[in-house]
Amino acid sequence: xxxxxLARKWRPRNFSTLxxxxxxxxxxxxxxxxxxxxxxxxxxxxxxVGKTTIARILAKSLNCEAGxxxxxxxxxxxxxxxxxxxxxxxxxxxxxxxTKVDEMRQLLENAVYAPTxxxxxxxxxxxxxxxxNSAFNAMLKTLEEPPEHVKFILxxxxxxxxxxTVLSRCLQFNLKQMPLSAIVEHLxxxxxxxxxxxxxxxxxxxxxxxxxxxxxxLSLLDQAIAHGAGRVEAALVRDMLGTVDTxxxxxxxxALMAADGAKMLQVAENMQTRSLSASxxxxxxxxxxxxxxxxxxxxxxxxxxxxxxxxxxxxxxFTPEFVQLAYQIVTQGRAELPxxxxxYSGLAMTLLRxxxxxxxxxxxxxxxxxxxxxxxxxxxxxxQAITSPAHTISPPLPAAVxxxxxxxxxxxxxxxxxxxPLPDANPDWHALTAQLNISGLARQLAQHCDLVSRDGExxxxxxxxxxxxxxxxxxxxxxxxxxxxHFGHAVKLSVDIGAVARATPAQLVSQQRQMRxxxxxxxxxxxxxxxxxxxxxxxxxxxxSIKPTH
Numbered sequence: 001x002x003x004x005x006l007a008r009k010w011r012p013r014n015f016s017t018l019x020x021x022x023x024x025x026x027x028x029x030x031x032x033x034x035x036x037x038x039x040x041x042x043x044x045x046x047x048x049v050g051k052t053t054i055a056r057i058l059a060k061s062l063n064c065e066a067g068x069x070x071x072x073x074x075x076x077x078x079x080x081x082x083x084x085x086x087x088x089x090x091x092x093x094x095x096x097x098x099t100k101v102d103e104m105r106q107l108l109e110n111a112v113y114a115p116t117x118x119x120x121x122x123x124x125x126x127x128x129x130x131x132x133n134s135a136f137n138a139m140l141k142t143l144e145e146p147p148e149h150v151k152f153i154l155x156x157x158x159x160x161x162x163x164x165t166v167l168s169r170c171l172q173f174n175l176k177q178m179p180l181s182a183i184v185e186h187l188x189x190x191x192x193x194x195x196x197x198x199x200x201x202x203x204x205x206x207x208x209x210x211x212x213x214x215x216x217x218l219s220l221l222d223q224a225i226a227h228g229a230g231r232v233e234a235a236l237v238r239d240m241l242g243t244v245d246t247x248x249x250x251x252x253x254x255a256l257m258a259a260d261g262a263k264m265l266q267v268a269e270n271m272q273t274r275s276l277s278a279s280x281x282x283x284x285x286x287x288x289x290x291x292x293x294x295x296x297x298x299x300x301x302x303x304x305x306x307x308x309x310x311x312x313x314x315x316x317x318f319t320p321e322f323v324q325l326a327y328q329i330v331t332q333g334r335a336e337l338p339x340x341x342x343x344y345s346g347l348a349m350t351l352l353r354x355x356x357x358x359x360x361x362x363x364x365x366x367x368x369x370x371x372x373x374x375x376x377x378x379x380x381x382x383x384q385a386i387t388s389p390a391h392t393i394s395p396p397l398p399a400a401v402x403x404x405x406x407x408x409x410x411x412x413x414x415x416x417x418x419x420x421p422l423p424d425a426n427p428d429w430h431a432l433t434a435q436l437n438i439s440g441l442a443r444q445l446a447q448h449c450d451l452v453s454r455d456g457e458x459x460x461x462x463x464x465x466x467x468x469x470x471x472x473x474x475x476x477x478x479x480x481x482x483x484x485x486h487f488g489h490a491v492k493l494s495v496d497i498g499a500v501a502r503a504t505p506a507q508l509v510s511q512q513r514q515m516r517x518x519x520x521x522x523x524x525x526x527x528x529x530x531x532x533x534x535x536x537x538x539x540x541x542x543x544x545s546i547k548p549t550h
Contacts, residue, residue, distance in 0.1 A: 224236070
C-alpha cells in the first residue's frame with residue numbers, strides 16, 4: 001500500500017477534530033443544528049488553515065444519510081465518498097484553472113438539475129478570486145437566487161480581489177492563522193498516533209517555521225521524520241530548517257551586556273560557518289528581546305520558556321528603554337539585509353549597531369580608532385622636492401580648497417587665546433566619578449551632574465535640564481548603589497533638575513577635548529612644509545580631518 005502524507009491522512013473529518021477555528025465552528029454548528037442554512041458561504045484566510053477542510057465537512061453535514069446536523073456519521077456512503085473525493089454531487093472547482101466566463105456558464109447550467117445521489121448539490125470553488133470579471137458577472141444571478149438544492153462554498157486567500165457584489169451575497173468567515181500552541185499540540189497528537197518519538201523543542205521549531213499554517217506544519221513534520229530516520233529531534237530539525245540555536249543568540253546578548261564586540265562577531269562568524277540564515281537569526285533575536293521586555297514589564301510571563309533564567313539575568317541588566325531600541329535595530333537590520341553586500345555583513349553591522357547604542361558600552365574605551373593621517377605625522381621633506389623636475393616624487397599635500405586669499409590666515413599657536421575656564425569646578429566630584437564602579441547611562445548621569453552637598457548619608461546632585469532624559473529610577477538607583485559601595489555605608493541620593501553653577505565632569509572633558517583639538521590644528525598650521533604648501537600651492541587644511549593623538 002502506498003504511503004499517504006500526514007497532511008492528507010490526518011485531515012479532520014468532522015468539526016470536533018478541527019483545530020484552531022472555534023469561531024467558525026460555533027457559527028456553522030448552530031446554523032446546521034437549527035437548520036438555518038444559507039445558500040452561499042465564503043471562507044477566507046491564508047494557506048493551510050482549513051478552508052477546503054471545512055467546506056468538505058460542511059458538505060458531509062448537508063448530505064449525511066442520517067440527516068442534516070453538525071455531526072455527520074462518517075460511515076454512510078455519502079460521508080465515505082466525500083472523504084474519498086468521489087461524491088458525485090460535490091463539485092470541487094479550481095478557479096485558478098477555470099477562469100473564463102464560458103467555463104463558469106457551463107458549470108452553472110447544470111445547477112438547475114436535481115442532485116444525483118445526495119440531498120444537496122454542493123459547489124466548492126477554490127481560489128475564487130482568480131475568476132475573471134466576466135465569470136463573476138455570469139454567476140451573480142445564480143449565486144443570489146440558486147435552486148433550493150444548491151449550496152455554494154467559496155474559498156480564497158485574497159478576498160480583496162472579489163467584487164463587492166459577490167461578497168454581499170455570501171456569509172463570510174475569516175479563518176485565522178493557527179496559534180503556535182495549537183500547532184504543537186496537534187503535531188504531538190499526530191506523532192503519538194504514528195508511534196514516532198519526538199522532542200518537544202523540535203515541534204516548537206516546526207510550528208514556528210509553519211507560520212500559522214497547519215498543512216505546512218504537517219508537511220515539515222513529514223520531512224523531519226524522513227530527515228531523522230524515524231525520529232524527530234530538535235538538533236536535526238534545526239539543521240533541516242536552518243534554525244538558529246538559541247544559545248548563539250543568548251551568547252550575543254551576553255556579549256552585548258559586557259560590551260564585548262569581538263565576542264559578538266565571533267558568535268556571528270560561527271553562525272556563518274554553519275551556514276545559518278542571518279534573517280532567521282535576527283528574527284529569533286527579536287523574539288528573545290520581546291521575551292526580555294515581557295519579563296521586565298510583566299514578570300509573571302514565560303514560565304514555560306526553557307531559557308527563562310538566562311533571559312531574567314539579561315532583563316535585570318538591560319534597561320527597558322534600551323530593549324525597545326535594540327528591538328527596533330534588529331527588526332530594521334533584518335529589513336535591510338537585501339541591501340547589504342552579503343548576509344554576514346548585514347548581520348555583523350546590525351550587531352555592531354546594537355553595541356554602538358548600548359548603554360553599557362557608552363563609557364567603554366575604544367582601543368583602536370581609525371583617524372586620517374595628518375600632515376604633521378608625515379616625514380619631513382627636503383625643500384628641493386617642491387622645485388624638482390616633474391618626474392620627482394613629491395610629498396603628498398593636503399586637499400586643495402579655494403584660494404587662501406578668500407580665507408584669513410589662521411593665527412599662530414602663540415596667538416590662540418586661552419579658553420576661559422568654567423566657573424568653580426568641583427575637583428572632589430570629578431575625582432569621585434572616575435572611581436565609581438558604574439557604566440552606561442548611570443555613568444553619563446554622574447558625569448553630567450554637579451555635587452551640591454553631601455551630609456552623612458544624604459547626597460544632593462544638580463542636573464541640567466537639557467540632560468534630564470538621563471534621570472530615571474534605574475540610573476539613579478545604580479548611581480546610589482555605586483556611591484554606597486564607594487563610601488562603605490548607605491547613601492540616600494536625590495537629584496535636582498536646574499541650572500548647574502559649576503563645571504560637570506562631562507563639561508571638563510569636552511573643554512579638554514576642544515583644547516587638544518585646537519593645539520593639534522595649531523601645531524599642523526605651524527609646520528613649515530604646510531605653510532609653504534598653503535602659500536605656494538593654493539592649498540588649505542581640512543580641519544575636520546585632524547584628530548589629536550592623545
